[in-house]
Amino acid sequence: MTSQINPQPGIMNIAPYQGGKATLAGIDNVIKLSSNENPLGPSEAAIEAVRRSAMNMHRYPSTDHRALREAIGNAHGLDPEKVICGAGSDEIIAFLCQAYAGPGDEVIHTEHGFAMYRISALAAGATPVEVPERDRVTDVDAILAGCSARTRLVFIANPNNPTGTMIGGADVARLAAGLPPKALLVLDGAYAEFVDGFDGGAALIGARDNVVMTRTFSKLYGLGGMRVGWGYGPAAIIDVLNRVRGPFNLSAAALAAGEAAIGDTGYVEHCRAENARWRAWLAEALATAGVPSDTSCANFILARFADQQEAERCDQYLQSQGLIVRLVAGYKLPNALRITVGDEIACRRVATAIATFKGVA
Numbered sequence: 573m574t575s576q577i578n579p580q581p582g583i584m585n586i587a588p589y590q591g592g593k594a595t596l597a598g599i600d601n602v603i604k605l606s607s608n609e610n611p612l613g614p615s616e617a618a619i620e621a622v623r624r625s626a627m628n629m630h631r632y633p634s635t636d637h638r639a640l641r642e643a644i645g646n647a648h649g650l651d652p653e654k655v656i657c658g659a660g661s662d663e664i665i666a667f668l669c670q671a672y673a674g675p676g677d678e679v680i681h682t683e684h685g686f687a688m689y690r691i692s693a694l695a696a697g698a699t700p701v702e703v704p705e706r707d708r709v710t711d712v713d714a715i716l717a718g719c720s721a722r723t724r725l726v727f728i729a730n731p732n733n734p735t736g737t738m739i740g741g742a743d744v745a746r747l748a749a750g751l752p753p754k755a756l757l758v759l760d761g762a763y764a765e766f767v768d769g770f771d772g773g774a775a776l777i778g779a780r781d782n783v784v785m786t787r788t789f790s791k792l793y794g795l796g797g798m799r800v801g802w803g804y805g806p807a808a809i810i811d812v813l814n815r816v817r818g819p820f821n822l823s824a825a826a827l828a829a830g831e832a833a834i835g836d837t838g839y840v841e842h843c844r845a846e847n848a849r850w851r852a853w854l855a856e857a858l859a860t861a862g863v864p865s866d867t868s869c870a871n872f873i874l875a876r877f878a879d880q881q882e883a884e885r886c887d888q889y890l891q892s893q894g895l896i897v898r899l900v901a902g903y904k905l906p907n908a909l910r911i912t913v914g915d916e917i918a919c920r921r922v923a924t925a926i927a928t929f930k931g932v933a
């Protein structure tokens with residue numbers, strides 16, 4: 573007898589998220605450059621805050637996240653009342669889909685856009701719609717052309733993962749202004765901190781009612797394992813998202829880590845500067861070895877090879893050298909490898925290995 577216990581429509585169309593590989597059989601001391609983590613690790617202040625929070629793990633955490641929202645507000649010059657915290661920004665993406673899209677609704681993402689947009693749209697029963705990019709850059713005209721009366725959400729990451737490219741404020745504003753009335757623009761700012769002087773779109777949110785932003789502590793702040801992200805948007809939208817948010821969605825340890833990390837401004841600056849320095853060095857070294865990349869605005873480089881076969885052979889060679897990078901064929905970039913900007917030693921090792929692979933070392 574076939575079972576009549578079935579999941580909601582759309583769920584079985586989800587291809588489970590593939591995380592970056594972390595280990596290689598038979599090799600210790602691997603260098604992991606596959607998940608855009610901070611190679612310098614978390615701030616000492618965050619580690620100490622988590623240690624202290626451990627004494628109180630029998631207590632439920634804050635439900636309103638006031639202290640963390642105020643720390644975020646202070647750091648970014650934002651109204652804490654319009655901030656919502658999530659277990660990673662992935663959870664904010666899920667809240668947005670759950671609250672604003674359902675069966676019959678469309679959720680737009682770009683050709684090389686982040687996998688969670690599609691996964692969360694399908695989980696909500698909505699229909700993901702992919703629109704083309706122009707040479708690995710978000711194309712505002714293509715997005716506007718892809719909109720319909722059914723469009724409820726439009727996701728762009730700016731800078732984007734895995735391309736590392738971004739579009740300017742005027743283009744983002746033109747996109748927001750051109751959307752159909754029922755569509756909400758989501759600016760995913762997971763890598764916004766890596767761009768000097770960039771507000772992630774916060775000013776645009778202040779000026780409109782159809783734009784929200786998601787941000788994370790997983791990248792620059794080095795807290796990927798703690799799961800801390802946040803969203804910022806018009807009060808009415810944050811109110812909606814808080815209704816679907818579980819009351820204890822962030823652990824006490826995660827809240828403490830986030831607060832301490834964002835307050836450790838000296839360390840944040842150091843990490844930002846190191847990333848910029850080694851990103852430029854690595855891009856140059858790869859270019860010299862005959863491996864081009866677009867100018868990256870984030871903490872990774874999308875290295876391009878002649879074809880899929882060469883990219884896969886290079887990946888195999890890097891693995892043999894204890895280096896883990898990311899194949900991005902699943903993002904429709906079969907001839908590329910996404911390489912997180914590591915510390916100096918990691919950058920030198922990966923550059924040497926790629927030059928050797930290309931026969932130019």
Ligand SMILES: *Cc1c(COP(=O)(O)O)cnc(C)c1O
Nearest residue numbers: 660661662686733762788790801
């Ligand atoms: C890493 C990443 C995120 C979120 O990660 P969380 O750890 O869930 O905060 C969101 N968007 C993009 C584009 C990312 O690369």
